[in-house]
Amino acid sequence: MILEALTTVLAALVSSYLIWLVAKRKQKDGEPPIVPFWIPWLGSGLQYQKDPITFLRKQEKKYGPIFTVFMGGSYFTFVTDPFTHPIIAKESKVLNFRICTIPTIKKVFDFTRRGVDVPTMGGLMVKYMQGHWLETLVSKMMGNLQKVLLHGSYNNTEWATTGLLHLVETVMCTAGFKSLFGEYPASSGVDNNKLHHKIVEDFVKFDKAFPLLVQGRPISSLKGVKESRANMWKFFTMDEIHKREMVYEMVEQYAKKLEEDQELEQLKKELYCVNWAAMSNTLLSAFWALYYILKHPEAMEAANVEIQRMLKETSQCVDGKSEINFTRDDMAKMTVLDSIINETLRLDISSSLLRQALQDYNLKVVSADRSYKIRKGDKLMTLFQLTHYDPEIYEQPDQFKFDRFLNSDGSPKTDFYKKGKVVKFFLQPFGSGVSKCPGRYWAVTELKQLVILLLLYFDFKLINPEQEIKMDQIRVAFGSLPPNIDPQVQFKRRVIV
Ligand code: HEM
DSSP, X not given: OHHHXXXXXXXXXXXXXXXXXXXXXXXXXXXXXXXXXXXXXXXXXXXXXXXXXXXXXXXXXXXXXXXXXXXXXXXXXXXXXTXXXXXXXXXXTTEESHHHHHHHHHHHHOOOOSOTTXXXXXXXXXXXXXXXXXXXXXXXXXXXXXXXXXXXXXXXSSOEEEEHHHHHHHHHHHHHHHHHHOBOOGGGOOOHHHHHHHHHHHHHHHHHHHHHHHHTOOGGGSTTHHHHHHHHHHHTSHHHHHHXXXXXXXXXXXXXXXXXXXXXXXXXXXXXXXXXXXXXXXXXHHHHHHHHHHHOHHHHHHHHXXXXXXXXXXXXXXXXXXXXXXXXXXXXXXXXXXXXXXXXXXXXXXXXXXXXXXSOEEEEEGGGTEEEEEOTTOEEEEETHHHXXXXXXXXXXXXXXXXXXXXXXXXXXXXXEETTEEXXXXXXXXXXXXXXXXXXHHHHHHHHHHHHHHHHHEEEEESOTTOOOOBXXXXXXXXXXXXXXXXXXXXXXXXXX
């Protein structure tokens, strides 16, 4: 009886597998080759996840600069040719970005995007993340960073020990949250310090779970994550925004808009998502920038020289009484810091260009000198890590070289080549085209500000400089890669005489 039942189940499984094999997608004339796979749903997912770069390089060698990979129940057509990336980025009408993000946003942040053509915050982000508005945010952030660093628990002239990532998360998350979402006035009775401590804790818990949520793990199966998200939602309600002071104009304007549209439930979830986008990559990149500076004394020396030069040029001094303030223009002139930040982003960011074809499309692949047919509904994918770690574009791509983005006269280096041809998209940590990060200008100044203030006011050293720290590939295609361990550092506030 049992044997009979088992045989029936086995026969059903074998026949469904055979049907699946027959029905599986076949390469049609003019289409990119399909990487063979034999496991239903998973496809090549496990090999990709284990080491995406090695996996993609292997396929590129075998199939050329464009090939289709099946994983997690979907087909992704990878384009590895950097000369074709600008073509994909430009074709925003047929190759849509936002449609690809709808399921992930729903799964992770629990709201539905307001249409495939509506940018984040209805376009307000683009307006408020540049020009004179951005200048006010930059100045606020500089002030808030100094408050956190110089007037809180870090204001200690004795050596203290902590994890570098923990330090960066605490400082950047607190200052960033205050700059965007303001603070409760003293009269409210809310203890802002305690609150920020909780916000950092909740943010970090959710952020660590982010890649698992993207992979489809139910939020309730991850201990405390649903609660952390719910805690954070509370701060983004209309009522709480009204109670706080110094809220950034962009947030106030968006809250007003959603109030008019009677979409207040959406407000807290969208703002939470924006807050996550603003913090997640920035914190991890700040960590890596400081880590590389601590590991490379020549980078620290060059950064210190540039910071001192800018202090002189702006007639400021570190007297421990007045705050240091560099404008965006001042910071734009700091090309050494620019190069350090660019080199950090080249190494730590795994950004992508993900697009879905809204209709059948012929993609011209430059290095193959021919076009490929892309079917309506197909997903096109580019992993910029392949360019960022390409030894033909960057010599010794695994190494941190602080001056990689500097010419010999100290000006920014922007010409990089492959096979003798200029690579236009040589550095894309912020993505490209319509999905290019709207917060990129702010992000770069935040990173510079943290480096400037820490180098000016603190002495730092890695406790174990020989310890090998690796980048965890768990967030491939989703931004900054976290370190596999949090290296311990010693730090103390410098005594100003
Ligand atoms: C080092 C820091 C940062 C990096 C590396 C980074 C990177 C990126 C990348 C690669 C994307 C595009 C995603 C895609 O194409 O799939 C993106 C989107 C986005 N970023 Fe950033 N980002 C950073 C900081 C920020 C900051 C500070 C903000 C906010 C102030 C921000 C807000 C956003 C938003 C809202 C989007 C979504 C845009 C959309 O869906 O249209 N990011 N970011």
